[in-house]
Amino acid sequence: MKFSESWLREWVSPNLTTQELEAQVTMAGLEVDAVDPVAAEFSGIVVGQVVTREQHPDADKLSLCQVTDGTENFQIVCGAANVREGLKIPFAKIGAVLPTPDGKGFKIKKAKLRGVESFGMLCAESEMGMAESSDGLMELAADAPVGQDIREYLNLEDTIIEVDLTPNRADCLSVKGLAREVGTLNNIDVKPLNIETMAAQIDDGVAVTLSASDACPKYLGRVVKGVNVSAATPLWMIEKLRRSGIRSIDPIVDVTNYVLLELGQPMHAFDLAKLDGGINVRYATEKEKLALLDGQEVELNTDTLVIADASKPLAIAGVMGGEHSGVTTETQDIFLEVAYFNPVSIAGKARNYGLHTDSSHRFERGVDYRLQNDAIERATQLIVEICGGQVGPVVVSQDDTHMPTEATVELRAQRIIDVLALELPASDIETMLTRLGMQVTANDTGWTVNVPSYRFDISIEADLIEEIARIHGYNNLPVSTPMAALDLQSEPEVETPINTLKQYWVSRGYQEAITYSFVDPKVQKLVDPEIDGLTLANPISADMSVMRSTLWVGLIKAAEHNLKRQQDTVRLFETGLRFVPKDGELIQEPMMSGLICGSRIAKGWTNDSEKVDFYDLKGDIEAMLAVNGGVTYRFEAGEHPALHPGQCAAIYQGDKQVGLMGALHPVLQKQLGIKTPLFVFELLLDDITQGQLPEFGSVSKFPEVSRDLAFVLEETTQWSQVEQAIRNKAGNCLKNVTLFDVYRGQGIENGRKSLALGLTWQDPSRTLNDEEITSWVDAIVTELAEGLGAQLRG
Incomplete structure (x- = not known):
C-alpha cells in the first residue's frame, strides 16, 4: 500500500524523522518497500x-x-x-x-x-x-x-511510503490502520476522525435483497439525489489520491477511492437512473455476461457473487463495477453502496477474470465487518460537500446468522515470560493491547482479551504474544539460549536415510529438482488420465490449480524447460508427496521420482554419441535399490497410460508393487511437444528405504565353479522368470547368475530368442565336486524345459 507521510502525520505524528519512521514500521512487521519524494527537486x-x-x-x-x-x-x-x-x-x-x-x-x-x-x-x-x-x-x-x-x-516536501503487507494484516490497508500501528508503537494518541451522521432529507431508497447472505451477510445503501458530477474534486483530495497511486476520475469515484484509502472500506456508486428495481446480491446464473468498467466483457461463472438489479448484473461483488451502471458526467442521482463480504467468497474471483483491484485486494484479506456504517456516512459527507445533493436514509440489510463474531482470547502472564524470556509490567501489556483496539480485562492468571472486529488474524494466545513482542520491539527482546536435555537417538540399521539415496543419484550425475505440488490440470490429465486430481479452492493461477497425483508432471515440465534452452542431456530426480483422492479421502504418499534423456556420456572426441535408453535407467535404479541391502527387488513388464507399452516395467518387492519405470509414450511426448525420448521412474519412498538387518558372512577360501549355458525360449519369456527358475533349482551354493548375451537371428526360429548365461557356485566350507555341479545343471535344464519350454542350445 502507498500513502504519503504527511497524510499519516495528520492522524498521528511521532517525533521521528522519515528514516526513523520507516525503520520503526519495518521492525514492527510492516515492511517498507520504498520511500520516494512526492516530486522531483525543482x-x-x-x-x-x-x-x-x-x-x-x-x-x-x-x-x-x-x-x-x-x-x-x-x-x-x-x-x-x-x-x-x-x-x-x-x-x-x-x-x-x-x-x-x-x-x-x-x-x-x-x-x-x-x-x-x-x-x-x-x-x-x-x-x-x-x-x-x-x-x-x-x-x-x-x-x-x-x-x-x-x-x-502543494506541500511537496513530503514522501511517498510504500508498505508491503503480509496477507494477515488487512487491518493496515488504510491510513487509519497504519496510524493506529504508529500510535501504538510510539505510545501516543491517534487523532480521531469526526464522522457526522447525515440526516435524511428525502425518503427515496432502494430495496435490497440478500439472496446469497452466506457470502454477503451485510449490505448498506443510500440514495443521494441532485449531485453535480461536474464539480471539481478538491486539490487536497486529488493529491492524496495521487500520492497513493490512484488517478483522479470524477468527484464521486474520487470520494469512494478516498474512503477506501482512509478507512480501508471499498465502496461503489451506481447511477440511480440506470437501476431497474431493487438490488439483489446473488450468484451469477449460467452464461450471464457483464461489461466491466475497464471495457472488457466477461462471461460470469456460477460461483461468482454479483450485485444485480431486477434484470441484470451490475457488478462483480468486491471486484469491479459494470460499465453501463457506473457514474458518468450525465449522472444526477446516485445509489451509494457499501458491504461486508465473506473473504472466502471473494478469494480468487478477481484472478479468474484476469483482474486485481484495490477492492478485491482488501475483500480477499478481510474488511472490518463493523466499518460499513462509518464508511457510508463519511462518503456521503464528502460527496455533499463537493457535489451537493439531497441525502436519503441508509438502507441496511443484514443476516446475523452469517456475520462473524469477535474472538475472545485468554492471555497468561507466565506464558508471555516463557515465550519471550521477558517480564513486562502488566500496565505496559494492557496499554499495548488497548492501543491496538482490544478490550483487556485482568484476571487471576493474566487477561481476558476481546479482539476487535478488524483483526481477523488474532484467534489464539500465541497471536497476542506475537503482538506484544512486535510492539515492544523484536530488537529489544533479551538474548537467551534455550536449554534442554538432548538424548542420543538411535539410528535404525534397517532403514536407509533419504539423504543416502539422494547422494547416490547425485553420484550418478543426476540433479535434485524441487517442483510445485500444484500443477497444470491439462498436463496432469495427459500424464495420469486415470486419476482426477484434487482441485484447489484458491489456486495461484489457472495452470497451478490441481494437486499432483504423480511427480512426473513437474519433472517433465522441468525437462521441457531445459530442452528448449539447448540443454540436450537432462538427469533429474525429486522426492516429495503425491496426492491421490481415494474413497473420499486424500492419500498423501512420499515418492522418489526421476527422469533422464539425451546422451549417455558427455560429448567429447573420445566418446560416442549414443543416447540413453530403457536399460540405462533400469541399471541406475537397480544400483540404487542395492544400497538398501538385503532386500530383493524384481522387474516385470508393466502398464501405464503415460508409458510406452513395450518399454514399461513394474518394480516389485515381494508381492507388492513399489514402483514403475519406462519410456514416455510417443503420443504423450507429441502432445507435450517434446521430441527427445524421455525415460522416467517413480518409487514409493517408504518401501525402498526399509531394508533388512545385515548379517556377517565369512569369505570362502575355496574356489568358485562356473558353468555357461544357453537356452532357446519364446520371445515373450522374461528374464526374471528364467532367473527365478534357476535360483529355485540351483542349490544353496549358487553365488551368482549373469545374463551375458541375447541372440536372435540365423539358427533361431522366428518368435524365439537365445539367452546365454553364466552360473557361479561356491561353498564356504569345502570344494564343490563335478557330480554336485552336474546335478544342479541337470535340475536347471529340466525346470526350464518343463516350466518355460526352454531348449538347451548346443
Whole structure:
C-alpha cells in the first residue's frame, strides 16, 4: 500500500524523522518497500494566474498569455490546450530550475517562439516530476494564493511510503490502520476522525435483497439525489489520491477511492437512473455476461457473487463495477453502496477474470465487518460537500446468522515470560493491547482479551504474544539460549536415510529438482488420465490449480524447460508427496521420482554419441535399490497410460508393487511437444528405504565353479522368470547368475530368442565336486524345459 507521510502525520505524528519512521514500521512487521519524494527537486515555480489569453499571431496551436505572479505580469507563449483566462497554474519564472532525468536540471531562460518572446513557462505535473505524463497544464484551485511557492502550496516536501503487507494484516490497508500501528508503537494518541451522521432529507431508497447472505451477510445503501458530477474534486483530495497511486476520475469515484484509502472500506456508486428495481446480491446464473468498467466483457461463472438489479448484473461483488451502471458526467442521482463480504467468497474471483483491484485486494484479506456504517456516512459527507445533493436514509440489510463474531482470547502472564524470556509490567501489556483496539480485562492468571472486529488474524494466545513482542520491539527482546536435555537417538540399521539415496543419484550425475505440488490440470490429465486430481479452492493461477497425483508432471515440465534452452542431456530426480483422492479421502504418499534423456556420456572426441535408453535407467535404479541391502527387488513388464507399452516395467518387492519405470509414450511426448525420448521412474519412498538387518558372512577360501549355458525360449519369456527358475533349482551354493548375451537371428526360429548365461557356485566350507555341479545343471535344464519350454542350445 502507498500513502504519503504527511497524510499519516495528520492522524498521528511521532517525533521521528522519515528514516526513523520507516525503520520503526519495518521492525514492527510492516515492511517498507520504498520511500520516494512526492516530486522531483525543482525551484523557482510559483502559483500564477492567466490574466489574458490570445491566439499566437503565427501559430495555430500556441497561445499568447499574460500571466501574473501577484506583483507583475509576464508574457508567456504556451502550447497547452487547457490554458484559459483566469486559470491558476504552476508558473516557472525566469531562473527557475526544472527537473530532468539526468538530475542536472533545466534552467528557464527568456525564449522566442515563432517570433514572440516568452518570459517563463507554465507547467504540467510531468514537468515538475510529479507524474510520468500529463494531458495539459496542472490546474490549481481557484483559491490558490497567487505568488506562493508551489512546493509550499502543494506541500511537496513530503514522501511517498510504500508498505508491503503480509496477507494477515488487512487491518493496515488504510491510513487509519497504519496510524493506529504508529500510535501504538510510539505510545501516543491517534487523532480521531469526526464522522457526522447525515440526516435524511428525502425518503427515496432502494430495496435490497440478500439472496446469497452466506457470502454477503451485510449490505448498506443510500440514495443521494441532485449531485453535480461536474464539480471539481478538491486539490487536497486529488493529491492524496495521487500520492497513493490512484488517478483522479470524477468527484464521486474520487470520494469512494478516498474512503477506501482512509478507512480501508471499498465502496461503489451506481447511477440511480440506470437501476431497474431493487438490488439483489446473488450468484451469477449460467452464461450471464457483464461489461466491466475497464471495457472488457466477461462471461460470469456460477460461483461468482454479483450485485444485480431486477434484470441484470451490475457488478462483480468486491471486484469491479459494470460499465453501463457506473457514474458518468450525465449522472444526477446516485445509489451509494457499501458491504461486508465473506473473504472466502471473494478469494480468487478477481484472478479468474484476469483482474486485481484495490477492492478485491482488501475483500480477499478481510474488511472490518463493523466499518460499513462509518464508511457510508463519511462518503456521503464528502460527496455533499463537493457535489451537493439531497441525502436519503441508509438502507441496511443484514443476516446475523452469517456475520462473524469477535474472538475472545485468554492471555497468561507466565506464558508471555516463557515465550519471550521477558517480564513486562502488566500496565505496559494492557496499554499495548488497548492501543491496538482490544478490550483487556485482568484476571487471576493474566487477561481476558476481546479482539476487535478488524483483526481477523488474532484467534489464539500465541497471536497476542506475537503482538506484544512486535510492539515492544523484536530488537529489544533479551538474548537467551534455550536449554534442554538432548538424548542420543538411535539410528535404525534397517532403514536407509533419504539423504543416502539422494547422494547416490547425485553420484550418478543426476540433479535434485524441487517442483510445485500444484500443477497444470491439462498436463496432469495427459500424464495420469486415470486419476482426477484434487482441485484447489484458491489456486495461484489457472495452470497451478490441481494437486499432483504423480511427480512426473513437474519433472517433465522441468525437462521441457531445459530442452528448449539447448540443454540436450537432462538427469533429474525429486522426492516429495503425491496426492491421490481415494474413497473420499486424500492419500498423501512420499515418492522418489526421476527422469533422464539425451546422451549417455558427455560429448567429447573420445566418446560416442549414443543416447540413453530403457536399460540405462533400469541399471541406475537397480544400483540404487542395492544400497538398501538385503532386500530383493524384481522387474516385470508393466502398464501405464503415460508409458510406452513395450518399454514399461513394474518394480516389485515381494508381492507388492513399489514402483514403475519406462519410456514416455510417443503420443504423450507429441502432445507435450517434446521430441527427445524421455525415460522416467517413480518409487514409493517408504518401501525402498526399509531394508533388512545385515548379517556377517565369512569369505570362502575355496574356489568358485562356473558353468555357461544357453537356452532357446519364446520371445515373450522374461528374464526374471528364467532367473527365478534357476535360483529355485540351483542349490544353496549358487553365488551368482549373469545374463551375458541375447541372440536372435540365423539358427533361431522366428518368435524365439537365445539367452546365454553364466552360473557361479561356491561353498564356504569345502570344494564343490563335478557330480554336485552336474546335478544342479541337470535340475536347471529340466525346470526350464518343463516350466518355460526352454531348449538347451548346443
